[in-house]
Amino acid sequence: MTYTKENFNNTFKEKINTINTALDTYIPIQNEIPEIIYDSMRYSIFAGGKRLRPILMMACYEALGGHGDEIIPFACAIEMIHTYSLIHDDLPTMDNDDFRRGKPTNHKVYGEAVALLAGDALLNLAFETMITAAKKYPQIPCLDALDIIAKASGTRGMIGGQTMDLLSENKDIDINTLQYIHENKTAAMICAAVKAGAAMAQASIEEIQIVERFGYCLGMAFQIQDDILDVISTTEQLGKPIHSDIKNHKSTYVSIVGLEESKQYVEKLSKEASDALHTLTNHTLTNHILQENGHFLLSLTKYLMHRSY
Amino acid sequence: MTYTKENFNNTFKEKINTINTALDTYIPIQNEIPEIIYDSMRYSIFAGGKRLRPILMMACYEALGGHGDEIIPFACAIEMIHTYSLIHDDLPTMDNDDFRRGKPTNHKVYGEAVALLAGDALLNLAFETMITAAKKYPQIPCLDALDIIAKASGTRGMIGGQTMDLLSENKDIDINTLQYIHENKTAAMICAAVKAGAAMAQASIEEIQIVERFGYCLGMAFQIQDDILDVISTTEQLGKPIHSDIKNHKSTYVSIVGLEESKQYVEKLSKEASDALHTLTNHTLTNHILQENGHFLLSLTKYLMHRSY
Numbered sequence: 001m002t003y004t005k006e007n008f009n010n011t012f013k014e015k016i017n018t019i020n021t022a023l024d025t026y027i028p029i030q031n032e033i034p035e036i037i038y039d040s041m042r043y044s045i046f047a048g049g050k051r052l053r054p055i056l057m058m059a060c061y062e063a064l065g066g067h068g069d070e071i072i073p074f075a076c077a078i079e080m081i082h083t084y085s086l087i088h089d090d091l092p093t094m095d096n097d098d099f100r101r102g103k104p105t106n107h108k109v110y111g112e113a114v115a116l117l118a119g120d121a122l123l124n125l126a127f128e129t130m131i132t133a134a135k136k137y138p139q140i141p142c143l144d145a146l147d148i149i150a151k152a153s154g155t156r157g158m159i160g161g162q163t164m165d166l167l168s169e170n171k172d173i174d175i176n177t178l179q180y181i182h183e184n185k186t187a188a189m190i191c192a193a194v195k196a197g198a199a200m201a202q203a204s205i206e207e208i209q210i211v212e213r214f215g216y217c218l219g220m221a222f223q224i225q226d227d228i229l230d231v232i233s234t235t236e237q238l239g240k241p242i243h244s245d246i247k248n249h250k251s252t253y254v255s256i257v258g259l260e261e262s263k264q265y266v267e268k269l270s271k272e273a274s275d276a277l278h279t280l281t282n283h284t285l286t287n288h289i290l291q292e293n294g295h296f297l298l299s300l301t302k303y304l305m306h307r308s309y
Numbered sequence: 310m311t312y313t314k315e316n317f318n319n320t321f322k323e324k325i326n327t328i329n330t331a332l333d334t335y336i337p338i339q340n341e342i343p344e345i346i347y348d349s350m351r352y353s354i355f356a357g358g359k360r361l362r363p364i365l366m367m368a369c370y371e372a373l374g375g376h377g378d379e380i381i382p383f384a385c386a387i388e389m390i391h392t393y394s395l396i397h398d399d400l401p402t403m404d405n406d407d408f409r410r411g412k413p414t415n416h417k418v419y420g421e422a423v424a425l426l427a428g429d430a431l432l433n434l435a436f437e438t439m440i441t442a443a444k445k446y447p448q449i450p451c452l453d454a455l456d457i458i459a460k461a462s463g464t465r466g467m468i469g470g471q472t473m474d475l476l477s478e479n480k481d482i483d484i485n486t487l488q489y490i491h492e493n494k495t496a497a498m499i500c501a502a503v504k505a506g507a508a509m510a511q512a513s514i515e516e517i518q519i520v521e522r523f524g525y526c527l528g529m530a531f532q533i534q535d536d537i538l539d540v541i542s543t544t545e546q547l548g549k550p551i552h553s554d555i556k557n558h559k560s561t562y563v564s565i566v567g568l569e570e571s572k573q574y575v576e577k578l579s580k581e582a583s584d585a586l587h588t589l590t591n592h593t594l595t596n597h598i599l600q601e602n603g604h605f606l607l608s609l610t611k612y613l614m615h616r617s618y
Contacts, residue, residue, distance in 0.1 A: 033489070037464055037472040088429060093421040112402040113475050116425070120397060121468045123429065127436045128459040135452050143444050150437040155346050159430045163346040166422050180342070 003295035008303070011296050012055065019054045019079065020046070022072045026080075026129055040110040040118035041125070044083050048101045052304070053078045053189060056218075057197040059300055060211060062293040063280070066201030070140050073133035074149070074200065077126035078193050081153050084122035087115050089162065095248055123153075145196035152192030161185025170249040175256050182253075186226075187219025194218075207280065214276035214301075221269035222304055227252035228262050229307075270305040277301060312604035317612070320605050321364065328363045328388065329355070331381045335389075335438055349419040349427035350434070353392050357410045361613070362387045362498060365527075366506040368609055369520060371602040372589070375510030379449050382442035383458070383509065386435035387502050390462050393431035396424050398471065404557055432462075454505035461501030470494025479558040484565050491562075495535075496528025503527075516589065523585035523610075530578035531613055536561035537571055538616075579614040586610060 027041050054075035061071045090097040090105040091112060097105055107115035130149070134142035151157060161184025168177060194215040198208050230245050231254050245252045253262040281294045336351050363384035370380045399406040399414040400421060406414055416424035439458070443451035460466060470493025477486060503524040507517050539554050540563050554561045562571040590603045 032464075034469060034472040034476060036476065037468065041464075084429075088425060091425065093425060114472070116397060116400070116402060117468055117472050117475070120393075120429075120432065121464045123432055124459065124463040124468060128456075128463050131452060131455045131459050135456060143440060146440045147437075147444060150433065150440050154433040154437050155341075155350075155430045159346065159426055159433060160343060163343040163423070163426050166426070167343060167345065 003292070003299055008296065008299040012300070012303075015055045015058055016051050018058075018072065019051045019075055022076050023079065026073075026076055026125065036110065036114055037118060037121055040106060040114050041122055043109060044087050044100075044106045044118065045080065045122070047103050049079065049083065051079060052222075053082055053193040056190065056215075056297075056300065057193040059293065059297040060194040060197030061201045063297045064198050064201035064203045064207060064211075066197070070133065070137045070142075071197065071200055073129045074142075074145050074196055077130045078149060078189065078196070080122045080126040080129070081149070081158075082189060084119040084126070085153075085158060085162070087119040087122070091115060094162075094166065095244075097244070141199055141202060144199040148192050148196045148199060152188040157184055157188035157192070161188065165250070168251060171251075173251045173256075178251055178253065178256055182220055182223040183216075186223035187216055190219030190222060191215030210276050210280050214273050214280070217269045217273035217276065218301060218304065221266045221273060224253045224262055224266050224269070225305070225307065227254050228259065228266065230254075231259065266305070270301070273301055273305075274298065312601070312608055317605065317608040321609070321612075324364045324367055325360050327367075327381065328360045328384055331385050332388065335382075335385055335434065345419065345423055346426060346430055349415060349423050350431055352418060353396050353409075353415045353427065354389065354431070356412050358388065358392065360388060361531075362391055362502040365499065365524075365606075365609065366502040368602065368606040369503040369506030370510045372606045373507050373510035373512045373516060373520075375506070379442065379446045379451075380506065380509055382438045383451075383454050383505055386439045387458060387498065387505070389431045389435040389438070390458070390467075391498060393428040393435070394462075394467060394471070396428040396431070400424060403471075403475065404553075406553070450508055450511060453508040457501050457505045457508060461497040466493055466497035466501070470497065474559070477560060480560075482560045482565075487560055487562065487565055491529055491532045492525075495532035496525055499528030499531060500524030519585050519589050523582050523589070526578045526582035526585065527610060527613065530575045530582060533562045533571055533575050533578070534614070534616065536563050537568065537575065539563075540568065575614070579610070582610055582614075583607065 023045055027045060028038050029042070032038055057075045057078060058071055086100060087106045089095050090100055091107055098108055099105060105115075106118060110118065127146075127150070130142065130146050134146060153159070155163070161181050164177065165181045165185055168181065191212060192215070194211050195208060198211040203211065227245065230243060230252065245255070253265065257265075277294070277298055281298075332354055336354060337347050338351070341347055366384045366387060367380055395409060396415045398404050399409055400416055407417055408414060414424075415427060419427065436455075436459070439451065439455050443455060462468070464472075470490050473486065474490045474494055477490065500521060501524070503520050504517060507520040512520065536554065539552065539561065554564070562574065566574075586603070586607055590607075
């Protein structure tokens with residue numbers, strides 16, 4: 001079968017709607033005190049995020065034969081973790097960013113203290129949501145997904161990357177240190193999203209290893225593309241100020257190895273990600289539905305590699 | 310049997326050692342980058358905390374027939390959550406406290422950004438630790454304990470209490486609002502500690518309800534005693550500045566209902582907590598070992614009610 005651009009766009013939008021509808025139920029909107037914490041959580045959760053991590057998780061789950069709503073709480077949880085990390089990252093003591101996705105950052109609207117607590121609350125709610133699901137679906141390996149996500153968001157993943165990023169500001173760092181930051185701050189959670197999707201679909205160890213390679217390459221390509229866009233895009237396209245890395249005195253792939261080599265590395269990683277997916281396709285996708293889901297995941301990978309925002 | 314003061318002290322110290330030894334293994338000390346995040350986490354985890362929540366959890370687990378090391382990761386996790394909340398609470402944007410347990414607060418030593426991340430990391434590690442245990446002990450109702458703890462530390466528990474506390478600074482609040490703050494900011498996690506211990510011991514629904522009542526009364530008494538000690542104790546005894554509530558323009562039980570009525574309320578709550586424990590003792594403690602563990606829990610309750618620091 002062929003997977004048209006229209007098919008892709010429709011499936012993409014459908015998945016965004018599924019995620020947004022579910023997120024809406026997880027964060028109370030009224031009759032709950034203290035209201036401001038829920039307002040603040042909702043403000044950042046519904047600030048126009050692209051839902052890439054949850055969609056990647058769902059797509060991977062489905063491509064590997066998973067079906068049903070069991071994946072949704074986990075997909076929402078990874079978006080909550082991503083959002084909490086952005087709220088805390090934007091705080092004055094960290095990156096001190098005033099805008100995110102074209103809107104004032106959380107602390108600019110709710111103040112630093114509430115923003116801090118809203119971040120804490122989203123991390124906590126992510127685990128709460130997954131734990132509730134794990135109790136509800138004892139027949140699904142939810143604990144494996146919980147384990148993958150918890151490890152990726154901790155000090156040996158995202159927080160480790162954020163810490164190293166912080167230590168590297170205003171410093172000339174080498175490519176190994178930058179690699180560590182990108183691997184942990186960004187790629188770890190993208191990789192965890194697809195791995196958790198595969199685990200929930202009860203994929204084999206071999207399949208999960210291929211998915212892990214796919215997730216790593218995709219995550220790294222995604223972050224280096226971010227470094228590139230910060231230089232070549234416009235504020236309007238990005239929804240946040242360009243040249244923010246320079247402003248924050250942050251080393252990037254572009255600043256260390258140059259624009260051309262960065263672009264070539266993104267190409268190389270994209271190819272590796274696609275190759276991993278093709279291996280997976282040959283390995284597992286034997287029936288029609290799985291093929292269709294596999295094609296969505298392939299299209300999604302291409303879409304992410306060629307994004308301009 | 311009688312439970313002497315010496316027995317109590319020995320059991321108490323033994324449990325502190327067990328917790329500290331386990332916490333030491335959960336947070337890497339070397340060969341891990343970025344080192345500063347682990348240093349910062351360890352600094353606050355080993356800053357002389359009384360380990361009340363983990364000890365309560367273990368004592369409740371054992372009094373209800375639980376045995377073995379399965380409880381330890383959960384006991385350590387609740388201490389990590391407690392510690393993260395203190396680190397974030399002490400930040401300049403929150404309470405802006407320079408001292409905690411007689412030592413400079415985390416951000417005074419490591420800076421605000423690292424303190425923020427160390428708090429995030431401890432919350433994340435708490436869940437990571439419990440999830441690893443849940444995978445390791447499939448025969449124990451670990452998910453129930455995870456669920457109890459996650460709910461208590463979220464917006465319908467501790468974070469809700471912290472938010473309301475923040476909103477109430479420099480305001481005249483009524484006793485209902487203060488009750489909400491104390492119930493959620495403090496009692497929720499103490500209650501979760503004993504409930505999770507009971508759940509892990511596979512206690513009956515009836516037993517868990519009694520334990521919940523015990524935990525609520527103990528938690529509230531503990532917090533109101535804190536309000537009282539902030540007025541009548543000394544900086545030396547408390548290990549932190551006294552009159553901090555007045556300094557931070559915070560309403561307390563003492564400021565709203567007065568010292569005498571506060572003391573009476575602590576007495577009433579203590580009695581209710583002890584009564585609940587006696588009901589539990591009559592209900593379950595039939596053999597010698599359970600009786601001994603029950604006596605430790607009773608002694609611990611008395612000790613907490615009469616503390617001067």
